[in-house]
Amino acid sequence: MFDITSDDLSAIILTLKLAGLTTLILLSIAAPLAWWLANGKSLGRVVVQALVALPLVLPPTVLGFYMLMMLGPKGAIGGQLESWGWHHLAFTFEGLVVSSVLYSMPFAVQPLQETFSNLGRRPIEVAAAMGANAIDRFFTVILPLCKGGFAIAATLTFAHTIGEFGVILMVGGNIPGETHVLSTVIYDYAESMNYEAAHRLSFILLIFAFAVLFTVYALNKRFETVKL
Secondary structure, eight states, X not given: OOOOOHHHHHHHXXXXXXXXXXXXXXXXXXXXXXXHHHHOOOTTXXXXXXXXXXXXXXXXXXXXXXXXXXXXXXXHHHHHHHHTXXXXXXXXXXXXXXXXXXXXXXXXXXXXXXXXXXXXSHHHHHHHHTTXXXXXXIIIIIHXXXXXXXXHHHHHHHHHHHTOOHHHHHHHXXXXXXXXXXXXXXXXXXXXXXXXXXXXXXXXXXXXXXXHHHHHHHHHHHHHHHHO
């Protein structure tokens, strides 16, 4: 049942690479954005919150279509890259990374925003009164007190990226070694009625999804206990 072919292994490695890069990029972007959403007072926060959450309700193919237009040779991003003598990002691994960052953003921003909101400003104000600068406050106060939120955001982002399909297919197509990830491999197997191979990879993802959810709930429970 778990006989993995070389093509399957290549797709697994590419999928893990995509999920890992997306998670690292998103955590660096999501942390300051979530902090601003949790503590800012600008009326524009509602607009930004809606934009961040848009991938939760928007069909992946719709987001994928607009990303394809933007990253393609005639798009705002792809066209600009071509004018500089570079290649556009449609049907490339780099294009998948850009699209995955946008598609998985709510899974990084929302857990961090909730964590920062629960933290409040009091610990930061105390650290500032004791002379800690912004960097010190982040590493000695915010990060230790909010590590549960960062762990959950990283876990959800990584898992969500691994399960992408619609955006992947629209932006990256199905190019072996470049954009051929697990979700598209399963689709190919099912389309060719190779249900045994499709079941093999689907079962792996099913177990992985359960492990992710178990981890998230366990982390929530653990940090709730710590707070008590």
